[in-house]
Amino acid sequence: MPAKITLAHGSGGGMSSRLIADVFYDAFGTDGAKANDAAVLSLAGGKLAFTTDSFVVSPLFFPGGNIGKLAFCGTVNDLATAGAKPVALAASFIIEEGLELEELRLIARTMGELAAETGIPIVTGDTKVVEKGSADKVFITTSGVGIVPGELNYHPGRIAPGDAIIVSGTIGDHGYCITALREGIAIKSNVTSDCQPLHTMVSSLSSLGDGVHAVRDATRGGVGTVLNEWAAQAGQEIVISEGLLPVLDEVRGGCGMLGLEPLYLANEGKMLFAVSAGLADRALSILRQHPAGRDAAVIGRVNPGEPRLLLETEWGTRRIVPVPVGEILPRIC
Amino acid sequence: MIEDGKRKYFRLFRDELERIAVRPVRLMEVCGTHTMAIGRAGLRQVLPPQISLVSGPGCPVCVTADADIDSFLGLAKERRVTVATFGDMMRVPGNEGSLADFRAAGADIRVVYSPLEALELARSNPGQEIVFLGIGFETSAPGTAQAIIRAGREGLKNFSVYNLHKTVPQALQVLLDDPGQALDAFILPGHVSAIIGEAPYRFMPEKYGVGGAIAGFEPTDILAAIARLVKDINSGCPRITNLYGQVVRPGGNTAAQQILAETFEPCDADWRGLGMIPGSGLKLRPRYAGFDAALKFGVSRAPAKVRAGCRCGEVLKGILRPVACPLFGRTCTPEHPVGPCMVSSEGTCAAYYLYEGGKAHAS
Numbered sequence: 001m002p003a004k005i006t007l008a009h010g011s012g013g014g015m016s017s018r019l020i021a022d023v024f025y026d027a028f029g030t031d032g033a034k035a036n037d038a039a040v041l042s043l044a045g046g047k048l049a050f051t052t053d054s055f056v057v058s059p060l061f062f063p064g065g066n067i068g069k070l071a072f073c074g075t076v077n078d079l080a081t082a083g084a085k086p087v088a089l090a091a092s093f094i095i096e097e098g099l100e101l102e103e104l105r106l107i108a109r110t111m112g113e114l115a116a117e118t119g120i121p122i123v124t125g126d127t128k129v130v131e132k133g134s135a136d137k138v139f140i141t142t143s144g145v146g147i148v149p150g151e152l153n154y155h156p157g158r159i160a161p162g163d164a165i166i167v168s169g170t171i172g173d174h175g176y177c178i179t180a181l182r183e184g185i186a187i188k189s190n191v192t193s194d195c196q197p198l199h200t201m202v203s204s205l206s207s208l209g210d211g212v213h214a215v216r217d218a219t220r221g222g223v224g225t226v227l228n229e230w231a232a233q234a235g236q237e238i239v240i241s242e243g244l245l246p247v248l249d250e251v252r253g254g255c256g257m258l259g260l261e262p263l264y265l266a267n268e269g270k271m272l273f274a275v276s277a278g279l280a281d282r283a284l285s286i287l288r289q290h291p292a293g294r295d296a297a298v299i300g301r302v303n304p305g306e307p308r309l310l311l312e313t314e315w316g317t318r319r320i321v322p323v324p325v326g327e328i329l330p331r332i333c
Numbered sequence: 334m335i336e337d338g339k340r341k342y343f344r345l346f347r348d349e350l351e352r353i354a355v356r357p358v359r360l361m362e363v364c365g366t367h368t369m370a371i372g373r374a375g376l377r378q379v380l381p382p383q384i385s386l387v388s389g390p391g392c393p394v395c396v397t398a399d400a401d402i403d404s405f406l407g408l409a410k411e412r413r414v415t416v417a418t419f420g421d422m423m424r425v426p427g428n429e430g431s432l433a434d435f436r437a438a439g440a441d442i443r444v445v446y447s448p449l450e451a452l453e454l455a456r457s458n459p460g461q462e463i464v465f466l467g468i469g470f471e472t473s474a475p476g477t478a479q480a481i482i483r484a485g486r487e488g489l490k491n492f493s494v495y496n497l498h499k500t501v502p503q504a505l506q507v508l509l510d511d512p513g514q515a516l517d518a519f520i521l522p523g524h525v526s527a528i529i530g531e532a533p534y535r536f537m538p539e540k541y542g543v544g545g546a547i548a549g550f551e552p553t554d555i556l557a558a559i560a561r562l563v564k565d566i567n568s569g570c571p572r573i574t575n576l577y578g579q580v581v582r583p584g585g586n587t588a589a590q591q592i593l594a595e596t597f598e599p600c601d602a603d604w605r606g607l608g609m610i611p612g613s614g615l616k617l618r619p620r621y622a623g624f625d626a627a628l629k630f631g632v633s634r635a636p637a638k639v640r641a642g643c644r645c646g647e648v649l650k651g652i653l654r655p656v657a658c659p660l661f662g663r664t665c666t667p668e669h670p671v672g673p674c675m676v677s678s679e680g681t682c683a684a685y686y687l688y689e690g691g692k693a694h695a696s
Contacts, residue, residue: 258446259678315343315552317375319688 003101010095010129020127023101027108028115028122039123041088044147049084051075052143060103060137062181064174064193068107070268071140072114072122073197077217077271080199083154083206084146086118091142092126096135104138118197120144146199152206156274158213159234163302164280166273168201168287169194169295170246171223175265176254191250194269201290202271208286211279216272221324224263224309226272227300228323231307234274240300240321241312263311264324274302339553346556347379353563354381359515360562361508361651363501364522365392365679366550372688374552384559387651388684390504390607391522393469394421394677395649397497398603402427402673403635404627405466405495406435412630415441415458417451418466419473424676426640448480448494455484455492464626467496471528474498474615475589478596481617481624493626496617499602501525502533503613509541513652518562519545520555523577528593530585534573544571547581596621605673606646645672648681655685662686 008015025032055071071091079086091111095104115122173194180189198217205212214234218226223245231238247262255262269292275283280298287293309321362368368388371377377386390396406427409416416432423433423444436442441461445451451465467477477494484492501522508514521534526547537543544565548558554576561574575581593615602614617625626632642660647653655661660671667683670676675683 313374314340315374315376315379317378319373319375322687 005095005097005099005101005104005129007097007129007131010127016127023105023108024125024127027105027112029112030122039088039090041123041145043087043145046147046149049079049082049146049148050143051078051082052141053078054139054141056136056139057178058136059181060107062193063177063191065195065268066107066110067138067140068110069114069195071142072111073195073268074219075142075144076118076120076197076199079144079146080202081154081215081217081271082146082148083152083202083215084148084199085203086120086144086146086199088121088123089115089142089144090124091122091140093128094135094139094141095127095129096137097129097132099137107138107140114197118199149206152209154212154215156214156216156230156233159230159236159274159302160213160276161236161302161304162277163213163274164277164283164298165227165238165240165300165302166275166280166283166287166296167218167223167246167299168198168271168273168293169269170248170251171218171267171270172247172251172255172262172265174268175222176251176260176262178266179258179260180254189250189254191248191254194267196269196292198269198271198292201287201292204286204290205273205283208275208279208283211276212273212283213276214272214274218267218270218272220266222262222264222266223270223272223299224261224321225323228309228321230272230274231309234302235307237303237305237308237310238300239303239310239312239318243314244297244299246295246297246299261324263321277301339551343553343556346553346560349560350384350556350563351381353560353567354383355567357383357385358517358563358566359385359387360518360520360559361387361389361516362520362555363389363391363505364520364525365395365677365681366524367520367522367548367555368392368681368684369679369688370550370552371555372684375688376552376555377689379556380559384563387516387654388648388681389508389519389651390604390649391470391501391525392674392677392679392681393473393499394425395645395672395674395680396499396504396604396606397425397468397673398605399427399640400603400634400636401497403429404632405497406430406432407635408464408495408626408630408632409440409442410435412462414462414464414630415443415454416464416466417443417445417454419446419468420444421677421679422466422468424670425673426670426676428640448476449483452480452484452489452492455489456487459491462491462493464630465492465494467494467498470499470501470522470525471593472524474597475528475586475592478592481596481621482592484624485621493624493629494617495626495632496615497602498597498615499604500599500613500615502529502536503610504604504607505534505537507607507610508650509537509543511650514650516543516651517566518543518571520558520562521545521547521573523547523549523554523580526575526577526581526585528586528589530581531573531575531583538571538573542571545573547573547575547577549577549580604649606649640671643672645674645682648674655682658682
């Protein structure tokens with residue numbers, strides 16, 4: 001029988017220590033001898049960016065990633081939206097009694113590999129084990145700190161009429177992938193999650209300085225929700241064109257069948273940018289040189305007007321894109 | 334990206350409508366999927382002002398009577414059963430809350446995409462009673478019928494259906510009998526017609542002098558249907574035209590019809606807004622009565638308590654535009670729906686709220 005997490009793993013005693021050393025220190029490349037309750041970081045000058053996010057997803061493993069990858073990339077990408085260079089992450093795990101140890105190990109290893117690839121270490125963390133039924137397998141909270149270089153100030157309040165709205169690639173892949181898995185009986189899908197770290201793609205735009213006004217990762221609620229929030233925060237109208245939205249054919253077709261809107265599906269590896277109109281072409285060519293931005297596209301613009309999000313349909317008409325209501329897809333990110 | 338061909342035909346039909354719309358016509362799109370497609374593509378913006386589209390009773394969730402909603406909510410809440418339902422039903426409000434509310438309070442309610450998934454739940458949980466909410470028109474009734482037939486063959490004792498299936502043509506007759514309606518023609522539902530074919534609509538031109546066009550769901554398909562209907566109205570030759578021939582055969586889907594006939598027999602059904610319509614319901618035949626959840630659990634139909642001020646009924650008949658309902662966008666929103674027309678993804682009020690700037694009207 002495969003080894004499973006038991007309540008004793010959360011007792012704080014020897015089994016807890018062994019779990020932390022065998023699974024997490026091993027995966028994250030931590031030197032246990034130097035471990036302490038708090039990590040001490042040396043930071044270069046600049047403003048400090050600080051963020052946190054919790055991750056619950058069912059299933060834990062999906063094409064293109066797992067909950068560990070989501071938790072790592074999600075927090076890295078949140079730091080990136082402020083223009084920050086991520087420095088270090090913390091990771092806390094709430095584990096349901098009965099989770100297979102090997103699954104936890106796979107999740108931790110994924111996070112460790114990402115830390116090694118990106119050079120962003122996981123420097124502190126915590127584990128708790130709860131009784132069966134009190135959590136769904138494993139929940140992860142990651143927090144991160146980063147340094148915002150120079151005078152960069154990405155904020156939706158800076159969005160101004162004339163700005164171009166750019167998305168870094170095809171929309172809805174992650175949300176569609178998870179839906180297809182969850183509703184496996186109804187559809188077969190080849191779409192993989194787009195989950196990936198985007199901090200280097202965002203920092204490649206730092207050469208445009210002040211010309212980049214706002215950056216957001218279009219996670220839960222999708223592009224439609226983020227752009228509605230931007231319109232409200234900027235107090236301007238945002239108009240996007242249906243024909244310009246990059247959407248994989250399979251996602252488009254499947255959404256038609258399931259009654260879903262790609263605009264509202266979650267992404268885990270796509271950024272939205274609001275950029276001064278004159279810099280849109282340069283931003284696009286920089287983004288497209290980055291592997292995560294190959295399909296970047298200008299999808300709309302900011303107009304003076306009442307704060308709302310409009311869609312120009314491919315039929316030459318216009319409609320409001322409302323903020324989605326209620327449960328779209330339960331627990332996908 | 335839509336194909337250039339579709340765009341070209343879209344423009345052709347739009348230009349044709351500009352030429353042929355010589356007098357006011359009132360068309361009803363019966364089907365909720367059409368209502369959503371019209372809103373989503375912003376079709377009203379390209380129609381000549383003489384053409385008005387009103388939405389009909391073709392959203393199965395919306396036409397479910399209050400009494401039925403309260404009855405199955407009662408079943409979900411009070412009995413130790415697992416309710417399996419299409420996602421659309423989750424937020425429909427009853428007098429004591431919705432399925433989503435009951436789920437949050439601990440009731441076992443599962444969202445499924447097909448009745449066969451509900452059947453699978455019953456197979457894999459033999460100790461648990463699974464009740465599928467059978468809601469929908471001729472399009473979804475064959476799926477329910479198939480699940481019941483299989484359950485019968487497999488001798489499954491823990492599967493049953495709370496059956497509220499309805500049929501469309503009888504409701505159209507009620508609308509045609511209503512002197513207040515003044516409808517010139519119908520855009521007929523593509524999916525329902527794929528099952529029943531063209532014949533069940535023939536009474537419309539023959540008895541009432543009102544035509545219809547069976548249409549697909551692309552914006553171009555809908556414009557084509559409108560152009561066809563306007564031409565027939567202009568020439569005074571009402572008829573039933575099938576413009577969705579790639580999906581709808583003249584005789585419909587005979588295999589599905591057989592399954593329906595094997596499992597169900599017609600009965601009277603209560604429609605929200607339209608009232609009791611003779612012969613518009615589908616009742617399980619006696620040999621399948623063991624799968625009728627209402628009989629199995631002794632559900633008595635709760636007396637109807639229509640929520641104060643809710644005018645979904647008039648909206649469903651196409652008499653009242655959603656924005657003219659005093660609750661629309663004020664106390665009744667997709668977040669806090671008062672009536673089912675606001676909650677269903679195919680509901681007329683939801684379509685207006687989402688796509689036609691209904692929110693702006695209301696505020």
